[in-house]
Amino acid sequence: MLETRLDLDRIHAARRVIDPMFLDTPMYPCDALGRRLGCTVHVKLETANPVRSFKARGTELVTSLLAGQGRTDVVCASAGNLGQALGWSGRRRGLNVTVVASRRAPVAKLDRIRALGAELELVDGDFEMARERAADIARERGIRLVEDSLDVETCEGAATIGLELAGAESTFDTVLIALGGGAMATGVGYVLKSLLPGVEVICVQPVGAPAMTRSWHERRVITTESTDTIADGVAGRYPIPAVLDDLLAVADDAVLVHESSIIAGMRMLLEDTGLVIEPSAALGVAAVLEDRDRFAGRHVVTVLCGGNVDLDAYQRWVRR
Structure with a gap:
């Protein structure tokens, strides 16, 4: 039994409260992306809704x-x-x-x-x-x-993504999740470790905003003085202790990636899926780019968590 603030029965019940337009989001294979990354890749698309994110x-x-x-x-x-x-x-x-x-x-x-x-x-x-x-x-x-992530409802709402992953027809061995405050990582991680414990849950954060990842590795809250990343959606400095405790219970690993890899991931997702996504949504692809040997031959799901991006900035990034 996982010791967290989350509850599987409440997460199942959440599906009856959430507007259906935010549920059962597309998950599909991307062969072109997989060939470039050296692994089988499915994307879980959380941007095709009125607020363009899983929130x-x-x-x-x-x-x-x-x-x-x-x-x-x-x-x-x-x-x-x-x-x-x-x-x-x-x-x-x-x-x-x-x-x-x-x-x-x-x-x-x-x-x-x-x-x-x-x-x-x-x-x-x-x-x-x-x-x-x-x-x-x-x-x-x-x-x-x-308070995002501290309020357990924000985590259990995000956890419904995990129910959809667990119920998918495709089998997979790894899920890559953007890590900021921790609502999505703890929610999805909790469901997968409850229902598919063999799936590896890997959280990904920018080098320029490493507080939660450092905290996970140190098993205690680590704060930072500043952040420096284009992935504004995950750029927190003060991890919440209760959320860190949940993350420690459900995540298998937490890794940091560089800005160049985030930008490369955004460009690859545009070229291979036709999707315009924000930097936070490219963190999973960035993680594979930085450690190809680790993911070689594996079946990876990356959650594309948001598509709210300033188009001028986006064009500058992907044209580099």
Whole structure:
């Protein structure tokens, strides 16, 4: 029995709460990509939905709970994707949503948060500064603060991806998951270790934002002074202790990859799948590029977690 905050029965029940448009996302083989990487590759596509990421799986649970409690207001900090998801799910249930984000966040993400009707407050500094401001707003207004990864609903919503992987017809031996705050990694990892314990769960993070990976290896929280990566969606500096405990229980490994590999992964996914994805979604491909021998001949699933990217920046990256 895995000792985590997550529960398999609740994860199964989550599928009845999450809007079906966010469920049963495509998973398919990509032979061209596999030939270039030297292994069999399936991609799990989490971008083909109204918020272009997996995050709504969790916000659907959170907002359903809040609406059931008669709550009317909610606030979160976001690097961009959570804010869009909370805006979408909150508007659907009549909640007033406030999102705090860094001014440095991609403009495309900020514009979509506003378009979904959320109140957007920008702060100078990085995501961790946004987290502090969101907590202040929650205290000042007496409203619910949604904390990605700390709120178990965000993890169990993401964990429904794991149910879909476990129920897939294709067999695989490795899953590569982008690692930021840890909601997707702990959620998917928990389900796979519960249902398919032989599958290796590998988490991937940029060298420029290594806090959770270092923490996993040290088995204690390691913080960093700054981040330096184009993968803004996973660029946290302060791992949450409870989330790290869950990650230690379900992940087989956590690896770091360089910016050049992330960019190469984005380019390969464009060329071989026709998909425009954000840097965080290319981390799995980057991991294979940096350690081809490890993955040679294996059957890998990589979760493409988001497609919210500034197109000008994207074009600069993939044209290098």
